[in-house]
Amino acid sequence: MSAVAASAEIHPLSVVEDGAVIGDNVRIGPFCHVGAKVVLGEGTVLISHAVVTGKTVLGRNCRIFPNAVIGGEPQSIHHNGEETTLTVGDNCTMREGVTMNCGTVEGGGKTVVGNNNLFLANSHVAHDCQLGNGIILSNNVMLAGHVKIDDRAILGGGSAVHQFTRIGRQAFIGGLSACSYDVIPYGMLNGNPGLLGGLNVVGMTRAGMDRATIHRVRKLFKALFDEEGAIREKATAAREEFADCKEAMEILDFIAAESDRALSSPFRGKA
Incomplete structure (x- = not known):
């Protein structure tokens, strides 16, 4: 009954x-x-x-x-x-x-x-x-x-996420994007193939993150993606410098975690 x-x-x-x-x-x-x-x-x-x-x-x-x-x-x-x-x-x-x-x-x-x-x-x-x-x-x-999606992520209309992909906290996936690789926390991905274009600064601000913290996370993003070298190696090297920033460490922990997928970047999949 x-x-x-x-x-x-x-x-x-x-x-x-x-x-x-x-x-x-x-x-x-x-x-x-x-x-x-x-x-x-x-x-x-x-x-x-x-x-x-x-x-x-x-x-x-x-x-x-x-x-x-x-x-x-x-x-x-x-x-x-x-x-x-x-x-x-x-x-x-x-x-x-x-x-x-x-x-x-x-x-x-x-x-x-x-x-x-x-x-x-x-x-x-x-x-x-x-x-x-x-x-x-x-x-x-x-x-x-x-697929694993962390808190407060937003996925735009018509976007598609590949199996086993991880999407970090407060990431933003643009409409009609193809998300084939892991997206770091606070990352913003657009396009097909999806490219990591920067940080979801609007979402970070709306969540109450102060300007100084946003600048720290931006500095980490540039160190990881704007400079030569393997991303995971650069992430390991950055841990000491950003140990005082919880949000930056969240990104570094995400990168260090085991995953079936590679990391989205501004370059991966680009012709």
Whole structure:
């Protein structure tokens, strides 16, 4: 039997399968389908024609717009019907046509989305992606499998992210860009192939970063990308000079971390 809170409102033209857990003040509009292994957190709203399926947990106060499919099977030739999961945090909005897939066994079995994220129409989150908080995916953004995106990153409309790519905190990916390589925190990438054009200074300012810190991060960017030499070697050499700047060290730690992808730069992929 489903566990449906007394305060939940379910339209009679929707289907909630036995086993689903429906929290307090959830509202499910007409022509929705909620699967047997779904958990809908307090205050979440399915407006109409929305599907939440698979072993999927949605947090509090999420909003699912028409024609979104949340928790579908992974689009992977290696998936053989194993039970994997999708977990979405609080205060996330999935606009019309958004799709999010559960994980694969090979990728750890789970797709994870944090809090306060906005997914605009027809954006896609593939299997095994790991997303932080405060992220915006604009219309038609496509995330391939195993992508990792840190807090407050913004992806412009129609951009595409290659599988296993990492996007650092407060990075900005321009509209229609092809993001094939890791993007450092605060980096700004544009074009196809995507080139690292500088820092997301507007986003840094809006986040409350003071001018002195921005100048320090700019100095690091120039040292890494404007001078000759291997980026990772230069990053190692820069650690002592920038040890007093938390934001600069965040970039250096990102570069030092293991990754399946190379680093985006102003030159990589340029003809």
